[in-house]
Amino acid sequence: MELTKNERELRELYARWLDRATKAGFAISLAAFLLYVGGVVPAFVPPAELPRYWALPVDRFIAATGAPQQWAWLPLLGYSDVLNLAAVALLALVTPLCYARLLPLLAAQREWLQLVLACAQVLVLVIAASGLLAGAG
């Protein structure tokens, strides 16, 4: 069966947004990482000290370093390692962003079933990102 015009449009839109968001995430991650390992901006836990802690389970690592959990890292964005964490978190937001971009097109195409699936997916990813169900260790 031939792909319909609607499906081509949907696929191209998702691919375009995925491409742009992923490239942006790549560039931001790279820039933030260079700031971190280059020592240009101070780190919450300097990279040279990490080998003392990185073999510990996460709970003991948090206890030993005081590293933030949940959204407690947001006020610490001035530290280069925390900035890196934010850059990584941006990658986990690419998919919900791309799905959200599909919603108006799916509505315009009257693809109701796919619209419901996409809305549900955005909701699941937003709940996951909120940290409401993740809990702290």
Added chain:
Amino acid sequence: MDAAAIPWWIWPIALFLVSFAIGIVAVLAGVGGGVLFVPIVGSLFPFHVDFVRGAGLLFALAGTLSAGPPLLRGGMASLRLVMPLALVGSIASFAGALVGLALASEVVNTALGVLIVGIAILIWRSRAADAPNVAADHLGALLRLEGEYHDPAAGLRIDWRTHRTLLGLGSFAAIGFIGGIFGLGAGFANVPALNLLMSAPLKVAVGSSGLVISVINSSAAWVYIHRGAVLPLIAVPSILGVMLGSRIGARMLGTTPASVVRRLVIVVMLVAGLRALAKGTGLWS
């Protein structure tokens, strides 16, 4: 050599190189890369398995995000097929990540070793099915799980549709849960579920598996981020390496003989899986 004697900056460079290589191989083999990354890095690098799993999920996420656009444009990933499967999988994967972080590292390493060796045997024993012209079931017809793609290697346009939709949804729930526990993309199981169970053509199964992983891992990754189990020094070089590698892998997908990649993946997985098993059981720490 004692890992503590190695300067810290060697590790991110080594991670970048390992991740770049895995990124190429993972796309060609239709696995998320986490299934290679977690046992290899968990076995050969000095990091705790909690951080390796956090990085593994982000690694698989980054690789599949990066490979997504060319796979979609080439018709080898189908959004229509991905949407329902990824929705079920992402809920299960989130739950799996919560369970995984509650387990002791010995349990995780042992179970991971058993799982990886089992998967290697499964890949070795399984045969990909050609695209049979199946009749869609009611749910599959309702969701219109069908499409077409151009196979440049065969020079053909392939029309396809899937069946056994409910079983497929159940499989993706189970796969997502296991992937969340171990920080894997779980493409090793997605591809057989799509190809052998739902009868999607192999290349559509491989491409769509990548897109499913990008959605599923977006959910589970947040559990690791919120728990503090993501160390940028481990995660970022891995992400950068796999993003570059998987772009190259996605471009090679149409023309590379799958059998060569398959054999390579099986050998690497067996070695890494046995190493994880030895670490978990205390035989070789």
